[in-house]
Structure formats: C-alpha cells, structure tokens
Amino acid sequence: MIADLLASQREGWSLERPFYRDADIYALENDRLFPRQWSVVAHVADLPQRGAHVVRSLFGQEIIVVNAGDHGFRAYHNVCTHRGSRICKGDGKSPMLVCPYHAWSFQLTGELKTTRDLPAGVDPTQLGLHPVACREIGGLILCGLDIAAMPSLDAMEQAMLPTLRQHGIERAKVAARRSYPTRANWKLVLENFYECYHCRPSHPEYFRMNGHIAATAISDPAAASDWEEKVAIWRAGLDDAPYNREIRVAGGVDEARFTTYRHPIGLGRRTASRTGDPVAPLMGGFTDYDGGETALHLGMFGFLGAYNDHAVLFQFVPIGPDETDVVLTWFVDAEADLAAIDEDALTFLWDVTTRQDKGIVEENARGVDSPAYRPGPYTVLEAQTAGFVSHYAAMMRTLLSRDSGTQDPLRVVA
Numbered sequence: 346m347i348a349d350l351l352a353s354q355r356e357g358w359s360l361e362r363p364f365y366r367d368a369d370i371y372a373l374e375n376d377r378l379f380p381r382q383w384s385v386v387a388h389v390a391d392l393p394q395r396g397a398h399v400v401r402s403l404f405g406q407e408i409i410v411v412n413a414g415d416h417g418f419r420a421y422h423n424v425c426t427h428r429g430s431r432i433c434k435g436d437g438k439s440p441m442l443v444c445p446y447h448a449w450s451f452q453l454t455g456e457l458k459t460t461r462d463l464p465a466g467v468d469p470t471q472l473g474l475h476p477v478a479c480r481e482i483g484g485l486i487l488c489g490l491d492i493a494a495m496p497s498l499d500a501m502e503q504a505m506l507p508t509l510r511q512h513g514i515e516r517a518k519v520a521a522r523r524s525y526p527t528r529a530n531w532k533l534v535l536e537n538f539y540e541c542y543h544c545r546p547s548h549p550e551y552f553r554m555n556g557h558i559a560a561t562a563i564s565d566p567a568a569a570s571d572w573e574e575k576v577a578i579w580r581a582g583l584d585d586a587p588y589n590r591e592i593r594v595a596g597g598v599d600e601a602r603f604t605t606y607r608h609p610i611g612l613g614r615r616t617a618s619r620t621g622d623p624v625a626p627l628m629g630g631f632t633d634y635d636g637g638e639t640a641l642h643l644g645m646f647g648f649l650g651a652y653n654d655h656a657v658l659f660q661f662v663p664i665g666p667d668e669t670d671v672v673l674t675w676f677v678d679a680e681a682d683l684a685a686i687d688e689d690a691l692t693f694l695w696d697v698t699t700r701q702d703k704g705i706v707e708e709n710a711r712g713v714d715s716p717a718y719r720p721g722p723y724t725v726l727e728a729q730t731a732g733f734v735s736h737y738a739a740m741m742r743t744l745l746s747r748d749s750g751t752q753d754p755l756r757v758v759a
C-alpha cells in the first residue's frame with residue numbers, strides 16, 4: 346500500500362493524506378528511516394565537564410549522552426544491561442553511570458565495572474551499555490540509533506567545520522532554550538520550514554526584518570534580481586573565506602544531507618535581534634559586523650541560523666504521527682554576561698516566528714486530516730519544500746525496495 350502511494354506520488358505536489366497521519370507509515374519511518382538519520386541532540390555546553398550527562402529522546406528512544414573526557418562524547422540507550430532499568434532519570438554529572446536498581450556501574454566509555462556478583466561463565470565484556478552513534482562536530486553533538494548503518498559524517502564535517510568555527514559555536518553557551526510542541530506530522534513541520542511563501546501572510550515581523558523575502562516570499566522578478574544583486578555586492582566585499590561558500594548535498598539513506606550558505610540579513614540590519622542592533626558580544630572569528638546570516642542544515646532534523654553575535658539552533662523532533670516537538674536554543678559567546686543580555690531582543694524574531702509556525706502548521710494538519718484533502722501543487726516559491734518531499738519519497742522507495750547495504754549515488758547539487 347505504501348509502495349502504491351509512493352508510485353502514484355506526483356513530483357512537485359504535496360504528499361498523499363496517509364503520509365501525514367497514518368500510524369503504519371509513521372511506524373515504518375520509525376523502524377527504517379529515522380534510525381539512519383543523524384540528529385543534533387545537544388551542544389557541548391550542555392555537558393561541560395567530564396562525567397556530565399544529558400538524557401534526551403531520539404526518535405522515541407531515550408538516550409544518555411555523556412562527556413567521557415579524553416574519550417570524547419559518547420551516547421548509550423538509557424537501558425541497564427542487567428535487567429533493563431532506566432539508568433539516568435535526568436541530566437547530571439557523575440564519574441560513572443550507576444543504575445539505581447541494583448547499583449551496577451558502568452564506565453563513561455560504556456564498559457560494565459561491577460563484576461563481583463556475576464554468575465560464573467558470564468562475560469562482563471558482553472554487558473557494556475548499548476551504544477548509540479555519537480559524533481561531535483564544531484560544538485554540536487549528533488547522534489543516530491542504527492550504529493551499524495549510519496551514513497558517514499565526514500563530508501558534512503569537512504564542509505561545516507570552518508563555518509561553525511567562524512561562528513564560534515564550539516565555545517558558545519546557551520542563553521535561552523524553548524520548546525514549541527506542534528500537533529502535526531514532522532513532514533508538515535519541515536515542509537513549512539523549507540519555504541517562505543507563507544512569510545508575507547503569516548510572519549509580518551519576519552517579513553519586515555529580512556531582505557531575502559524579496560526573492561523568497563513574493564513573486565516579483567524585479568525585486569528578486571535587485572536582491573540577488575545586493576547579495577552579490579555583499580559577498581564581493583567579504584574575504585573569500587572557506588566558510589563563505591554555498592554547499593548543498595542532497596543526501597539519501599546512505600549519506601547525510603547538509604547545506605550551508607550565507608547571505609546578508611539586509612535592510613541595514615547588523616544582526617537578527619528585535620531592532621537589528623547588536624545584542625551580544627561578537628562570536629568566533631568575527632571582528633566586526635558584516636550583517637550576515639549563515640544557514641546550516643545539519644541532516645534532516647537540525648538547522649542552525651548563525652549571525653555575528655548569536656546563533657539559533659532548531660531541533661525538529663518527531664514524537665508520533667501527528668506530534669512534533671520543535672526546540673530552539675539561542676547561543677551567545679561563552680564570555681558573554683548573560684545578565685547583561687536583553688533576552689527579549691535576542692529571542693524576539695525566532696520566538697514570534699516559531700509560535701506563528703506552530704499555529705499555521707497545526708491548522709495545516711487539521712485540514713489534511715479531512716477526507717476532502719487532496720495533494721496540492723507547490724509553487725515556485727516552495728521549490729525547497731518540493732525538493733524535501735521528493736527526497737523523502739525517494740528515500741522511502743529505496744528503503745522499501747532493498748534490505749540494506751547498497752550505496753545510493755551522492756548527488757551534489759551545488
């Protein structure tokens with residue numbers, strides 16, 4: 346049935362209704378698609394010292410992410426190898442991970458330390474914690490469930506590190522974090538995130554505050570080419586640094602999808618604060634404001650918007666067929682004095698925009714729930730959304746048509 350739906354999927358049109366609400370399709374995604382996706386689950390500032398750990402939900406499974414000191418960051422299922430108890434109830438810090446039930450203890454690197462009560466013949470080396478794939482890139486910690494089949498992150502790391510370093514993400518700290526639970530399928534949330542066609546009717550503040558809307562939110566070729574010209578002039582005035590590049594990798598089930606590009610915020614704004622004026626100390630390699638916005642798509646479920654003096658991490662967390670959490674984290678430089686930062690000025694733009702997105706996506710989900718719903722055509726201003734849906738359908742076809750192993754050709758778009 347799913348294969349039939351995928352076969353009848355029209356390129357450039359939204360998905361058939363079951364993809365947005367059907368529990369079986371969600372179960373298939375959960376079993377076959379999500380386990381192979383890298384997701385940003387934390388930032389190094391969440392686990393600052395050796396032994397610090399956080400508990401997070403990754404595609405419905407609870408994991409522990411640990412700062413293992415010289416061994417880097419590690420992640421495990423929050424399941425004891427004795428009789429299965431949860432080990433950590435929440436974020437914390439301890440030199441070992443100790444299960445509260447019978448006090449088995451595990452090294453930060455996962456090995457079972459408590460061996461004295463083991464029955465004869467039981468090999469303690471077989472009772473280490475169940476690992477989850479974990480990789481730190483430029484201060485962001487990414488995890489994935491299917492440790493044997495995760496796509497390589499090497500290309501993403503190579504492409505993203507100069508940009509993450511330029512923006513000082515490694516040495517950032519959390520200034521604010523908010524969650525926007527959204528009653529809608531994760532694909533509706535992402536489809537909305539990938540287009541700005543809705544920006545004029547739905548985001549008056551965002552529409553007023555960003556120059557790119559001339560090309561992304563309205564069909565006006567003259568305004569669009571005027572904007573492209575402004576971007577070209579802005580780019581020409583910058584050093585041709587390695588971070589100032591546009592790289593898009595379409596990805597697939599065997600390659601992590603990522604994108605990085607920069608453009609000016611425009612309209613004379615130096616940063617994405619409420620007024621466009623500086624809101625925190627400059628970050629990373631910036632010695633002055635260039636008024637730029639850097640976009641980094643990190644896999645399918647993570648996005649970082651980085652400005653000269655702050656950055657905003659978006660985590661899209663599928664919870665169920667009709668439930669998705671959206672978590673926003675605002676970062677500033679580690680040296681910044683949080684008491685001196687105007688949190689409203691810092692968070693205004695993305696807070697108001699994300700609350701509006703929650704509202705419009707929930708209305709979209711309610712409409713799609715109706716049997717009257719039929720797929721509709723994406724306009725030219727929704728090209729990225731059409732690309733995401735096409736990518737999704739291609740991955741699902743691939744996963745349905747094979748067991749595992751075959752490499753998809755990697756498609757570099759630009």
Ligand code: FES
Nearest residue numbers: 425427428444447
């Ligand atoms: S279940 Fe963890 S020590 Fe027994």
Ligand SMILES: [Fe+2]
Nearest residue numbers: 537543548702
């Ligand atoms: Fe939006």
